[in-house]
Amino acid sequence: MKFDNRQVFMTESRRKPLRPDVIGTLVLLLIALSIALIRPFTGLAQQGHIVFASILAGLAFWIFHPANAPFFTGVCIMFLGCLLAGLPMEAVAGGFGGSALWILIPAMFFGFALMKTGLGKRIAYVILNSIEPSYPMILFGWLVIGIVLSLITPVIMVRFLIMTPIAILLADNCGLPLHSSGRSLLVISSWIISIFPGTAWMNGALYGPTLTSFLPENMRALTTPLMWAKVMGPPWIFITVVFTAVLYLALKPKDRLPVTRAQIAAIYKELGPPTRAEKYCIAIFLLMLSLFATSSLTGLTSNEIMLGGFFLLLISGVIGPGDIPTAIKWDVVMFYGALLAFSSLLEASGITEWLSPWLNLLLGVLSRSPLLFLFGVFLIFLLVRFIDITWGYTLAAFLSMSTPMLYADFGIHPLIMIMIFVAGGNLFFLDYQQPWITQVDGISHGRGWYGPHLRKASWIYFGVVLLTFLVFYPYWRLIGVL
Numbered sequence: 001m002k003f004d005n006r007q008v009f010m011t012e013s014r015r016k017p018l019r020p021d022v023i024g025t026l027v028l029l030l031i032a033l034s035i036a037l038i039r040p041f042t043g044l045a046q047q048g049h050i051v052f053a054s055i056l057a058g059l060a061f062w063i064f065h066p067a068n069a070p071f072f073t074g075v076c077i078m079f080l081g082c083l084l085a086g087l088p089m090e091a092v093a094g095g096f097g098g099s100a101l102w103i104l105i106p107a108m109f110f111g112f113a114l115m116k117t118g119l120g121k122r123i124a125y126v127i128l129n130s131i132e133p134s135y136p137m138i139l140f141g142w143l144v145i146g147i148v149l150s151l152i153t154p155v156i157m158v159r160f161l162i163m164t165p166i167a168i169l170l171a172d173n174c175g176l177p178l179h180s181s182g183r184s185l186l187v188i189s190s191w192i193i194s195i196f197p198g199t200a201w202m203n204g205a206l207y208g209p210t211l212t213s214f215l216p217e218n219m220r221a222l223t224t225p226l227m228w229a230k231v232m233g234p235p236w237i238f239i240t241v242v243f244t245a246v247l248y249l250a251l252k253p254k255d256r257l258p259v260t261r262a263q264i265a266a267i268y269k270e271l272g273p274p275t276r277a278e279k280y281c282i283a284i285f286l287l288m289l290s291l292f293a294t295s296s297l298t299g300l301t302s303n304e305i306m307l308g309g310f311f312l313l314l315i316s317g318v319i320g321p322g323d324i325p326t327a328i329k330w331d332v333v334m335f336y337g338a339l340l341a342f343s344s345l346l347e348a349s350g351i352t353e354w355l356s357p358w359l360n361l362l363l364g365v366l367s368r369s370p371l372l373f374l375f376g377v378f379l380i381f382l383l384v385r386f387i388d389i390t391w392g393y394t395l396a397a398f399l400s401m402s403t404p405m406l407y408a409d410f411g412i413h414p415l416i417m418i419m420i421f422v423a424g425g426n427l428f429f430l431d432y433q434q435p436w437i438t439q440v441d442g443i444s445h446g447r448g449w450y451g452p453h454l455r456k457a458s459w460i461y462f463g464v465v466l467l468t469f470l471v472f473y474p475y476w477r478l479i480g481v482l
Helices: 005-014 020-036 046-064 071-084 101-117 118-130 135-151 156-174 181-193 207-214 225-251 261-267 274-293 300-316 330-340 341-346 351-366 372-385 392-411 414-425 435-446 451-478
Strands: none
Touching: 005 351, 020 046, 046 071, 046 341, 046 351, 071 414, 101 118, 101 135, 101 156, 101 207, 101 261, 101 300, 101 330, 118 135, 118 156, 118 261, 118 274, 135 207, 135 225, 135 274, 156 181, 156 261, 156 435, 181 225, 181 351, 181 435, 181 451, 207 330, 207 341, 207 392, 207 414, 225 451, 274 300, 300 451, 330 341, 330 392, 341 351, 351 372, 351 392, 372 392, 372 451, 392 414, 414 451
């Protein structure tokens, strides 16, 4: 049989080139393999090198998602490498047995119940129906809705899936043109307010249980719900209000909002009377809110209250057997569980001990001036957020290792670090920096915000955060956390 070189060449030429996601994944995997085999880091044991390489391999799949690989792919390769390195399963999978994940799982189901029953939409329209429609009043309405929904579920995704479609529908009913500043104002503000207000209290966003789980145990004990509200509450309320006001001034339409109260009432009327499931749902949520408010008297923990509420949703039939496998994204649960294990992985493998002097040196230099510390660490977050596609969680896990030194030597409370983590995690200069951006684009089908308006909003947020550090610097000094 004669070998035809031309046929081989034509076959090769028809092959598709490697996609950027595949190339990026392969590059990081090769770096990870090199670290595991060559062991280039002085002072880090073989086990630490393998665990470091395993984390990097997991990040490769989380960052680039080759061939739309699920998060679980990165979890598997990271856990496998850590087990091969000799770490016990208790350390590798520690995040799945921690309290934070068992706040996350019921919270996701609460959000699902809000959407399944239509209660979330009803709450939003009840509030909108009670105000005189105008751009300022609608923005105020978003703020109230964001606060109310954050009291019911800490899952930001649920809140934005309720608020953003309503904003798009409202813009459609008003006949606001595509790419208009009015449409962008309504949609961007609804999206942002579904995120920011809940950060003011510990259980108002998943930032609370997730970021506090990264802290060493002695630092975690300092982050009580009351202390969280004291340190984080005023600045995040300030950020929400000032950002919304500046966004309104930047995108203020020339014409008034073309919608009447009667039109909003007509939309609300289409929802019909509350269903039995909605009544059960609101009763359960009110019971949970009262238990959270009286937890200091009853001694009930957040986990007990959340799991108790989840039990009531199950036995009332609000959540049925068929909802368990499909109601929430279990792949995202696995991702969070792996993130929550970072601290135990770093500690058990010796990476914490090896890396701490370097982190302490860097942060120690910045800590000589409290203002320099605030702006310096935020700038580090700003730069790393362009390559850290885990939305800042990976960097937060590493920097959390320095909180005992910062607290003991410089009096910097761990919640100040979490304030910077959240501020950096919320940056959205580029679309890939926030998972919500692509999701809003997906549900809006081009009827949401206009790209240049979103870029303008990202710079407004950046400026408001810097202003917040300046304004609250004396306050944090006064209460002794900085």
